[in-house]
Amino acid sequence: MEGAWPHVLSRLPLEDVVRCRRVCRRWDSYCGHVLRTCRSLDVEAQCGATISDPLAIASVVDQCGRSLQSVTLRVTAKNEKYSVLSSECHVTSQVIRSVCRRATRLRSLRIDRMILTLGAIENFVHLPATLQEISITNCLISCSTYDVNTIIQASLQKLLDKCTRLVTFEITGRGLCFDHFSLDTAVMSRISNSIRNLSISAGNSLKIDELSFLKHKRLESLTLRRSFISAACLPFLVEMADSLQHLDLSWSPNLLDCTLIGQLPNLRSLNLGNNRDGVTDESLDVIAEQCCLLETLSVENCSHLTQRSLQKNSGVSNVDDEVLIKLAMCSQLNFVELNFCRKVTSRGLLTLLRSLRNLERLEVLGIRGYSHQLLLSCNHRVPRSIVCDSSIPTFSFPIPPIPGTASVVSA
Template sequence: MSVWTDFEREVVIDGENKMEEKENVSLDRRLFVGNIGYRTSEKELKDFFQKFGRVNRLHLPKDHYRKLPRGFAFVTFSTAEEAQMCLQAEDERLVLQGRLLRVHMAEQSKRVNTRRYENNNNNHDQQVLVSDSTEVTDLGTAKEMPVFNINIPDELWEKIFSFLPLRDRIRIERVCHRWKKLALRLWKRQKSLDFYNTFRRFESLTDKMLNSILKRCGPILKSLDLSSSPRLLTDYSMQIINKYCPSLEKLDLSGVDATNISIRDLTQDLHTLKWVRLQRCLYIGEKGLWWLLHNNKDLEYLDVTGNIKLTGQCFHMIGPKVKIMVLKECKKLCDVGIEKIKDRCVDLEELYITDCCLLTSKSILTITQSFSHLRILHCGGSLHDVTEETWTQLQHLKLLEELNLSQNCGLTDEAVVAIATGCYNLRVLDLSGCHRCLTDEGIQSLSLLGNLTKLNISYLYQITDVSLNHISTTGKLQQLIVRACSDITDTGVEDIVFNCPQIQLIDVSGCIQITNKLIQTVISLTHDNTHQLLLNVGGTCVVNEELPPLHTSLSVSLQDYSSYYLRPDKHLLLPDPEEDDDDDVKEDTPWYGQPQASGVMVAAGYEENIWEEEDCDDQFDDITDEFLDNDDCLAAERWEMS
């Protein structure tokens, strides 16, 4: 690249000045012409204006896409007199191809000519221009304004940039060289990256965007979360992560359309993963998980919720450091998978196997006999063929702190008593929906759990206030959920509030024997509480208009959180809310399913329907008697037989 001399610069600047003067002088000879046909060529237009004088220049702008004229042009004549002659011409002389041309004097362009000024790099890096140095007044004169310079250190700029969203952090790189340098320096200290609240409604992260961002911060990145915008990501994104993130430890690919091959490409050179979440990754099967477990022996957390292809055969490659496994809704997971986990993960602490419908009693026995360090166990959702004796074996999990057995109808009182006796460290327990065999005898045994803070016993229609009275003796309960328990009354809930001073949530939605008396008692019992108590009484007999004034420590919600279809006693207690609407439709609509029952007579408990066959024998006799003699003789018989 050649370097210009001072003389060459002067020649160029002088040439630009002359061009500007020439343009200003030619304004009195230049005309703007509008309403030109879109098929008119530049030659035809020039020949048309030659009758007014010599045309030095004609500019006909064209569309960039269609390459057709835009309907206007600029015509420059040799003299100003010729331009005035065209302006003063009659309309008949300005008709071209059936269009009357609009001719006006051309005006100076409103575009501002900007120049690049060479500033001192040192002053540019240390100063920020706050306002322009000149201001144009109403009279058109330039008024000198003071220039305010603010010295902001780089550390403060980086702190400000760290609060910006990802979009703005990329945009500031285009402002100046200094900001770009600071932004890139900030990217190099980025250890965690997610895309929550980054894209608008129909936008999403793409492979190209991911490549551009990871190129800036990938080498130092430790955590990457793609679950908030996985819609447009493809298999190529796995190669991008493998290329730019060699030290990645935490990865969330929930919802990404990854496959077995892409997981192999991801983990080919990436062996530092410790935390992986693959929720709703429907195309990843046994082979993909095999590659993941084979190449990452330091894995501690694995979440494959909703995987419809996982059977558990790949778990023989899992590392011994795994502490947490989330296998919820894995419909094909079988007992073999639990056996392989037992052989490899001796120190497993958390296991989630809710809605794994193919697991049997063998898996539960394996868990109770082998995972002695287990702290959290979720095995709700009606596991297949789990007997009463199997549930009692849960008492051997001495370190268990959280247990979820919801919707397991085979759970009995004996099993709950065994759990309450052996798992004395339980803090969270969920027995909701286990209504078939659970009674007060089993629930009363929960009073042995002195550390119990959260309890869910919803949809157990056989329990009464006696159970709540025994549970309240622990004194440490903080959350109690007792939805749709028809025999629970105000007395049982009052015992909970009185004996558990740390209670923060009581949900009795759908308990039809709860009344306004409970609200008044709770107000008096919690008047001096320092913490907030939320009481959910939706779907009960509590009347909103009769609620007394509440103090600041108590909040009452009338929202019904209970599910009508989970109630085991719905056919005895409450009508189906949707059936009420259907009954209204049946009453108002004559032909809803069957003809309108206007002829049904009810007397002394006997209902007679005119649509029965025995009542319709003689209804059309008057029609059959009017057959003519020349009609088909078998017509009456076919009519009666029909």
């Protein structure tokens, strides 16, 4: 029976296991064994009462053993509208020191919607070299002066120099969250060649104008929003054509020609939104013809596109059947929005439906060429979800005559 207690206690929530240590010495020993064998710690999910107290978080981490391989420090927003804003909970030097001291074989560190103090970032250099994932999202980094920025950059550089097995590196959030923090190529050049997923979106804090730090990398996913790269930087992406599948270069004001992106045939998702001058009909035609595996394409607010452009944004009246015929070349697309594209007829829709065999959702509000009879002409299963005018049910019911009024008979 004695040997069953550790097994029983291991079924309890981690927060209850910590409390059970206070029962007696024997339970303290049993619970200590359970905590020492814990491999993953999500503080909010497993010990929610401690997330607002850095000392309590550090205490929980200290009770875990060297088996700990994943640590998640996050605060989930109660209202999704505020999910991109930091909470008032802090990650301090005590927390990071505890992680460094106990999780000597740590592989993943995720921090979301927390306030990162300078002391915490300074202690990043002591994180183990076994790290494969570093994710800092929607956090507030305390960087009040440019001198503090120098300290933060030095700490990140040492951490990246140390982590030679890094697979995922992510720093994302709004520019105001980073204050005087500056993320530039001096930091990015330290990333190991083992990296596969790189996501950098630090708002106005991002100071990247070239991509030489991607040389010899084999990325599968790259997000680089609000950077200052130009068309001359795109050859570094072409070198990763055999591996790159997801690319986000939105809000890049200096990217005036996107044609070379067409040389990335394995792309499955592409976001070029808000590049008002860089996305033209010609460049988008090349991308659509050569990137045949595309499942998601976003060209929102690209003002130079005309009726020849492959658009999915609602309210673009210039889209016509020729656009849909070209769009049909992207055979892996699973979502198409054509709302109020009034030049589209049944011919273009039929071509689209017959070609896109993975299409799951279609939106065709305001398009007269669409009808349920059109679906019967298609020799393929229909999309699972269709949003259209004719799908809105109509109801008819009799209205009783108003008492005391005579019936009106037309001659």
